[in-house]
Amino acid sequence: SRNGNYTVGDFMTRKEDLHVVKATTSVDEALEALVEKRVTGFPVIDDDWNLTFNEIQKLMNKNNGKVVGDLMTPSPLVVRETTNLEDAARLLLETKYRRLPVVDIDGKLVGIITRGNVVRAALQIKRSIES
Numbered sequence: 001s002r003n004g005n006y007t008v009g010d011f012m013t014r015k016e017d018l019h020v021v022k023a024t025t026s027v028d029e030a031l032e033a034l035v036e037k038r039v040t041g042f043p044v045i046d047d048d049w050n051l052t053f054n055e056i057q058k059l060m061n062k063n064n065g066k067v068v069g070d071l072m073t074p075s076p077l078v079v080r081e082t083t084n085l086e087d088a089a090r091l092l093l094e095t096k097y098r099r100l101p102v103v104d105i106d107g108k109l110v111g112i113i114t115r116g117n118v119v120r121a122a123l124q125i126k127r128s129i130e131s
Contacts, residue, residue: 004125005084006084006085006086006121006125007081007082007083007084007085008079008080008081008082008083008084008085008088008100008102008111008113009081009082009102009111010085010121011085011113011117011118011120011121011124012081012102012110012111012112012113012117013111013112013113013114013117014110014111015049015109015110015111018043018109018111018112019033019037019039019042020042020043020044020045020109021033021042021043021044021045021068022044022045022046022047022052022068023044023046023052023068023069023072024068024069025068026066026068027066027068030042030068040098040099041098041099042068043099043101043109043112044068044069044072045109048108049108049109050107050108050109051078051101051103051107051109052069052072077091077095077097077100078100078101078102078103078107079091079100079101079102079103079113080102080103080104080105081102081104081110081111083102085118085121088100088113088118089118089121089122092113092114092115092118093115098114098115099112099113099114099115100112100113100114
């Protein structure tokens with residue numbers, strides 16, 4: 001162990017394994033994907049893997065609730081790969097969020113840390129201490 005210093009990057013789900021949607025993805029399509037991938041939510045990104053916040057208003061005016069942008073969390077909490085795992089775990093436990101997007105220094109999505117990742121991390125760390 002690294003003196004118990006674990007980071008979000010050690011346990012997050014990496015970009016290449018992530019299921020993501022665009023703000024313009026239809027709600028029906030997103031719901032189908034949720035069922036198919038057996039996940040409870042997606043990060044919403046643009047074509048360059050930036051998390052999307054500010055496009056929502058424009059979309060809402062246009063679509064009347066037909067696209068993901070209408071339903072998503074407007075400005076989610078984010079963490080970095082270097083964020084201490086304990087701090088991320090605390091955020092997940094103390095807020096209503098089930099997952100936190102992980103972004104790089106430019107705000108581009110590199111992964112996601114979920115409550116499930118944190119539980120698995122705790123088990124893994126516990127086992128490594130005991131062995």
